[in-house]
Amino acid sequence: MAALTRLLKPQFSSLLTRSLSTYTSAAPEIDSQSSNSTGPPPPITDDPKGSRSFQWVFLGCPGVGKGTYASRLFDLLGVPHIATGDLVREELSSSGPLSPQLEEVVNQGKLVSDEIIFNLLSKRLEAGESRGESGFILDGFPRTIRQAEILDEVTEIDLVVNLKLREDVLIEKCLGRRVCSQCGKGFNVASIDAKAENGLPGMNMPPLLPPPHCASKLVTRADDTEPVVIERLRVYKEKSQPVEGYYRKQGKLLEFDLPGGIPESWPKLLEALNLEDYHHHTNSAAA
Numbered sequence: 001m002a003a004l005t006r007l008l009k010p011q012f013s014s015l016l017t018r019s020l021s022t023y024t025s026a027a028p029e030i031d032s033q034s035s036n037s038t039g040p041p042p043p044i045t046d047d048p049k050g051s052r053s054f055q056w057v058f059l060g061c062p063g064v065g066k067g068t069y070a071s072r073l074f075d076l077l078g079v080p081h082i083a084t085g086d087l088v089r090e091e092l093s094s095s096g097p098l099s100p101q102l103e104e105v106v107n108q109g110k111l112v113s114d115e116i117i118f119n120l121l122s123k124r125l126e127a128g129e130s131r132g133e134s135g136f137i138l139d140g141f142p143r144t145i146r147q148a149e150i151l152d153e154v155t156e157i158d159l160v161v162n163l164k165l166r167e168d169v170l171i172e173k174c175l176g177r178r179v180c181s182q183c184g185k186g187f188n189v190a191s192i193d194a195k196a197e198n199g200l201p202g203m204n205m206p207p208l209l210p211p212p213h214c215a216s217k218l219v220t221r222a223d224d225t226e227p228v229v230i231e232r233l234r235v236y237k238e239k240s241q242p243v244e245g246y247y248r249k250q251g252k253l254l255e256f257d258l259p260g261g262i263p264e265s266w267p268k269l270l271e272a273l274n275l276e277d278y279h280h281h282t283n284s285a286a287a
């Protein structure tokens with residue numbers, strides 16, 4: 001751990017520190033009273049001048065919708081959405097020297113080594129920095145306590161959003177996931193209608209279907225088969241769930257139970273993040 005930290009810190013810390021910038025006008029205070037969310041109001045910014053961008057983490061099981069909601073927040077706030085799963089898939093499709101090793105690990109539903117993940121993440125941050133990006137919404141990282149500790153050593157995380165859904169729905173959602181091989185947009189062909197049972201809430205989620213120009217180009221991720229999804233859920237419980245407790249202890253964890261599909265969940269998430277007004281403001285400015 002110490003060796004890895006020494007190895008990664010100079011690159012990471014300079015990138016992350018230099019990525020601080022002037023975007024904060026909408027820095028929300030968390031409304032922990034929202035019906036779907038629990039957790040103390042976490043500190044949003046620790047910069048005395050209030051002049052740095054959000055540094056958020058999205059946690060949650062495979063298929064919960066981290067990517068969907070983080071990319072919507074990117075559209076709303078302009079804070080880059082960085083998904084380590086996407087970085088891994090890009091590396092895989094580039095057929096670089098790491099590809100064969102990565103393919104085996106990912107297709108078995110296991111975690112990629114910290115060294116590889118930190119390298120991919122550093123490269124992504126560096127590329128973003130050269131484009132003038134600031135702050136981040138991390139999705140799929142940190143996925144272990146060790147990754148969370150290393151991240152804490154190099155930068156300050158303001159808020160961690162933990163998205164939650166019942167497990168049978170997560171599996172259905174993963175199996176229904178499709179990606180347009182041309183534009184890269186994600187869709188979901190699953191039509192979910194889970195009844196309330198054993199204390200679990202009923203859940204209705206209409207499919208998220210592609211527009212006609214994407215419909216014939218849909219592909220399924222190689223790791224979205226039932227046995228691999230079940231293994232990824234097992235790995236999540238073993239390695240990633242402890243990360244929730246790690247951030248809870250720091251008072252940074254906002255728990256959010258998704259009430260249904262995007263139309264129902266998105267406004268409630270904005271409410272929980274205290275970004276409702278910002279959303280209205282953006283919409284009326286755009287009108």
Ligand SMILES: Nc1ncnc2c1ncn2[C@@H]1O[C@H](COP(=O)(O)OP(=O)(O)O)[C@@H](O)[C@H]1O
Nearest residue numbers: 062063084085088106110111112117140141143
């Ligand atoms: N932070 C990470 N640490 C280790 N492996 C990772 C990390 N992020 C992504 N991966 C690898 O990439 C795969 C796909 O990640 P992701 O798209 O985030 O999947 P999920 O849908 O399970 O959240 C993971 O199963 C894992 O093999």
